[in-house]
Amino acid sequence: MPDLRTTWMGLSLPTPVVLGASPLAHDVEAVAAAVAAGAGAVVMYSLFEEQVVNEQMAAHHFIDARMDADAEAAGFLPDVDVFSLGAEPYLAQLQRLKERVAVPVIASLNGVTPGGWTEYARACEVRGADALELNLYDVVTSAEENAHRVEERQLEVVHAVVHAVDIPVTVKIGPAYTSVPAFVRRLKAAGAAGVTLFNRFYQPDVDLETLGVDRRLKLSTPAELPQRLHALAVLSPTAAVALACTGGVHSGHDAAKALLCGAHVVQVTSAVLQHGPGQLRPIVDGLRAWLAETGYVSSDEARGVLAMGSTRDASVWERLNYVRMLDGWRMERVPRG
Numbered sequence: 001m002p003d004l005r006t007t008w009m010g011l012s013l014p015t016p017v018v019l020g021a022s023p024l025a026h027d028v029e030a031v032a033a034a035v036a037a038g039a040g041a042v043v044m045y046s047l048f049e050e051q052v053v054n055e056q057m058a059a060h061h062f063i064d065a066r067m068d069a070d071a072e073a074a075g076f077l078p079d080v081d082v083f084s085l086g087a088e089p090y091l092a093q094l095q096r097l098k099e100r101v102a103v104p105v106i107a108s109l110n111g112v113t114p115g116g117w118t119e120y121a122r123a124c125e126v127r128g129a130d131a132l133e134l135n136l137y138d139v140v141t142s143a144e145e146n147a148h149r150v151e152e153r154q155l156e157v158v159h160a161v162v163h164a165v166d167i168p169v170t171v172k173i174g175p176a177y178t179s180v181p182a183f184v185r186r187l188k189a190a191g192a193a194g195v196t197l198f199n200r201f202y203q204p205d206v207d208l209e210t211l212g213v214d215r216r217l218k219l220s221t222p223a224e225l226p227q228r229l230h231a232l233a234v235l236s237p238t239a240a241v242a243l244a245c246t247g248g249v250h251s252g253h254d255a256a257k258a259l260l261c262g263a264h265v266v267q268v269t270s271a272v273l274q275h276g277p278g279q280l281r282p283i284v285d286g287l288r289a290w291l292a293e294t295g296y297v298s299s300d301e302a303r304g305v306l307a308m309g310s311t312r313d314a315s316v317w318e319r320l321n322y323v324r325m326l327d328g329w330r331m332e333r334v335p336r337g
């Protein structure tokens with residue numbers, strides 16, 4: 001049977017199939033079930049910049065209110081532990097997960113503006129996180145901040161987080177950079193040990209009945225995987241960071257595709273939210289079975305086999321292939337009428 005053990009950002013994992021960030025990590029036993037089903041590591045749901053900033057604001061308001069109300073008593077106020085106002089439940093859950101499962105637990109921070117909230121990276125490390133995933137979920141709506149400045153701001157956050165901790169940091173990004181390879185190179189220079197590709201943007205739809213916006217979250221389908229495969233294949237030969245694939249992995253074959261394109265690990269979220277933590281078992285078994293049928297002795301051996309630098313015809317990943325694909329479309333396929 002092929003060996004699925006691997007390393008991701010220096011961490012040893014029993015399998016390359018990782019439980020992706022989601023509310024499932026609120027439930028310790030559900031996470032334990034995912035690990036029993038083959039999860040090689042666990043990513044927690046995110047601690048959001050807004051949560052932390054709000055609690056810091058709340059702490060200030062609390063202190064200010066007490067000061068105003070009773071200036072004399074202010075000197076006796078205990079140091080307000082801002083963690084107790086909001087981040088503490090997150091850190092406590094992290095600790096519970098660490099105590100319950102033997103695989104690495106990755107804490108997730110989610111934010112895009114530099115500031116005091118990045119100090120929580122250190123708190124996650126102290127409470128046992130084996131690594132951090134920093135999610136740069138950015139929604140740029142202003143024409144005032146150009147692409148360069150957006151990237152500079154994001155890199156400042158990465159730099160602050162990376163330098164607050166000794167554990168590895170993987171940066172979860174969206175696909176909307178003019179040059180993903182150039183940005184990933186800058187992430188590496190800022191100290192990132194890995195990148196996680198890609199955030200899914202929860203695009204609100206327009207509801208024509210109510211003339212409102214439908215914000216219901218839809219789970220992914222495997223149709224989202226090819227965009228990740230392309231980025232993995234392009235980045236894998238040169239990026240020199242650990243590559244995690246998130247988005248559209250629903251089966252062992254999906255996992256195999258991502259590894260072939262250069263992923264160190266795949267993260268699975270929607271499939272688990274849809275079918276439960278036990279759904280990781282058919283994914284892990286399916287990956288193992290495919291590797292065995294194809295003659296690979298390990299998942300590491302399959303990694304990057306189809307990446308840009310390894311495949312016989314690199315142009316399958318380049319612009320030329322787009323031209324070929326369009327040219328290959330036959331008008332006979334278009335129904336008449």
Ligand SMILES: Cc1cc2nc3c(=O)[nH]c(=O)nc-3n(C[C@H](O)[C@H](O)[C@H](O)COP(=O)(O)O)c2cc1C
Nearest residue numbers: 020021022045046135220246247248249268269270
């Ligand atoms: C309900 C739900 C909650 C999520 N919460 C987080 C989160 O807290 N932090 C994060 O980085 N990603 C979060 N994600 C994104 C997932 O981790 C993952 O990147 C995305 O769903 C794509 O993977 P999938 O196709 O396996 O679902 C969430 C996704 C869903 C569906």
